[in-house]
Amino acid sequence: xxxxxxxxxxxxxxxxxxxxxxxxxxxxxxxxxxxxxxxxxxxxxxxxxxxxxxxxxxxxxxxxxxxxxxxxxxxxxxxxxxxxxxxxxxxxxxxxxxxxxxxxxxxxxxxxxxxxxxxxxxxxxxxxxxxxxxxxxxxxxxxxxxxxxxxxxxxxxxxxxxxxxxxxxxxxxxxxxxxxxxxxxxxxxxxxxxxxxxxxxxxxxxxxxxxxxxxxxxxxxxxxxxxxxxxxxxxxxxxxxxxxxxxxxxxxxxxxxxxxxxxxxxxxxxxxxxxxxxxxxxxxxxxxxxxxxxxxxxxxx
Numbered sequence: 001x002x003x004x005x006x007x008x009x010x011x012x013x014x015x016x017x018x019x020x021x022x023x024x025x026x027x028x029x030x031x032x033x034x035x036x037x038x039x040x041x042x043x044x045x046x047x048x049x050x051x052x053x054x055x056x057x058x059x060x061x062x063x064x065x066x067x068x069x070x071x072x073x074x075x076x077x078x079x080x081x082x083x084x085x086x087x088x089x090x091x092x093x094x095x096x097x098x099x100x101x102x103x104x105x106x107x108x109x110x111x112x113x114x115x116x117x118x119x120x121x122x123x124x125x126x127x128x129x130x131x132x133x134x135x136x137x138x139x140x141x142x143x144x145x146x147x148x149x150x151x152x153x154x155x156x157x158x159x160x161x162x163x164x165x166x167x168x169x170x171x172x173x174x175x176x177x178x179x180x181x182x183x184x185x186x187x188x189x190x191x192x193x194x195x196x197x198x199x200x201x202x203x204x205x206x207x208x209x210x211x212x213x214x215x216x217x218x219x220x221x222x223x224x225x226x227x228x229x230x231x232x233x234x235x236x237x238x239x240x241x242x243x244x245x246x247x248x249x250x251x252x253x254x255x256x257x258x259x260x261x262x263x264x265x266x267x268x269x270x271x272x273x274x275x276x277x278x279x280x281x282x283x284x285x286x287x288x289x290x291x292x293x294x295x296x297x298x299x300x301x
Contacts, residue, residue: 010068097145160293166256190236195222
């Protein structure tokens, strides 16, 4: 089998696009079409139906794609193993993280890790859960941190943290005099929401439906820091992970009111490819994350 033709088929099937496959392979779109035709002609089988810009896998194509996926996963692992030996003296760890975990937890983990691994370069990029999952499955990063559970045969998933969600308000609001949240306290309040699709938003929407709460929603924000600032400026109240507001609560800039609902929590998960090659620096990092998660928020050192 011509592996170059197979790779062309693989990326075309993966992205369902001749144009995207051409971009990934750094060749022209006509070259992609030609190689797919050569592959199909060689085996006298049709693996892809291409109608205009639409790309559809045939039954034979589905089977070939599942095999090709494993082949090119192994190719990525081989390249990664070689890079590890080439760069062992320094090395690099590539991390993708959801916004909240990347902003509030990873800095502490890196701080501890660098004490004994000063020559290891750590790259942290922030993304959405689905993008992190996709990139991890494609071996485009070493590890990921997400805020929703998943089931994917390619990915190993480990829960690393559970955090309560609390209602935050400006100290001047009447809610600050409460030891716990009463549902009636929320009726008619100005509620600042996370963006649609986020884990906290889904939990909040479920909570509002469950208790039939009538609230005013004037803001939908995708950034937790911006939400905290709006609350501080008395623009409304918001639901947010408790550990994200410890500094503001300690300084008196915000007040956090507990919510008595066992489902009002969010969890974070560490993920990596199930067949991931672990260099020593990466294994040390994963071990540290597991150690940190077992004792958080107690300081490690």
